[in-house]
Amino acid sequence: MFQNREGQAVPQVSFPVREGNDWKTLTADQLFKGKTVIVFALPGAFTPTCSSTHLPRYNELAPVFKANGVDDIICLSVNDTFVMNAWAEDQKAEKITFLPDGNGDFSEGMGLLVDKNDLGFGKRSWRYSMLVKDGIIDQMFIEPDLPGDPFEVSDADTMLNYINPNAEQPKRVTMITKPGCGHCTRAKNALKVRGYKFEEIELGTNGVSYSTLTAISGQGTTPQIFIDGEHVGGADELESWLGANA
Known part of the structure; x- marks a missing residue:
């Protein structure tokens, strides 16, 4: 020992x-x-x-x-x-x-x-x-x-x-994006302005495809955002979530 x-x-x-x-x-x-x-x-x-x-x-x-x-x-x-x-x-x-x-x-x-x-x-x-x-x-x-x-x-x-067992921990944010996606840029900027760190998974890299996107989110559009494992949705849904959790 x-x-x-x-x-x-x-x-x-x-x-x-x-x-x-x-x-x-x-x-x-x-x-x-x-x-x-x-x-x-x-x-x-x-x-x-x-x-x-x-x-x-x-x-x-x-x-x-x-x-x-x-x-x-x-x-x-x-x-x-x-x-x-x-x-x-x-x-x-x-x-x-x-x-x-x-x-x-x-x-x-x-x-x-x-x-x-x-x-x-x-x-x-x-x-x-x-x-x-x-x-x-x-x-x-x-x-x-x-x-x-x-x-x-x-x-x-x-x-x-x-x-401190009661310490508030940062949200874990994951975003699935694709190159050239304007709504993805809007979502990323919304998170950055409010100080949220996020993981970005880009379609077409590391074997991540549209099939992956659909299987995970049930949607075929980008971005798709997950916060603490819960599916929030796209850029519009993210802005609503951010407004409700300001």
Whole structure:
């Protein structure tokens, strides 16, 4: 079993990072002193669960965490700074601080540096999350010591439920569009003006066809908008929904 370090200080290590063409060193004090910080650590940049679920959800909930007193959210992995910078750009996770624990010093200090030689990874961080207040670990969610890469408790929703179980979460908006669609542009602009983030699925990409559109929405026109899994309809129906939920 991994040791829970709640009530203890974070390891006092430094992190060499690359910003543009310059090297910079970040210290633990710079990252944590006088701040409330979430850290979520994972086995590796660009790996499936990390890229599809763990990181995106923390980025999605970042404004909610900020509204509930969190100053920064750090994604930590035993990768070098160039890999972490490339991953940050690929993920477009602008609300997250990507921290390269390249030598594994921080992960080792946390007692969570593990051997992933069977995957050709070498030494990597075990998956976990923690809430740090002024450099002291307030709460930890460590994945169970099971084979593989369990992902059960270090997710963003578990952390948010600990911080504020009644926090209002952002709506999940998905829009199916097609190129050159004026009503799609109108719908996207309506969402942007009101501060809604949305996922856009464009017909003709990744195997998404008109048959897909009809099967999912029962309609043959674009856009078709879904909010929190519920089918709202097209641009006109969206504007009515936005008016009713202003």
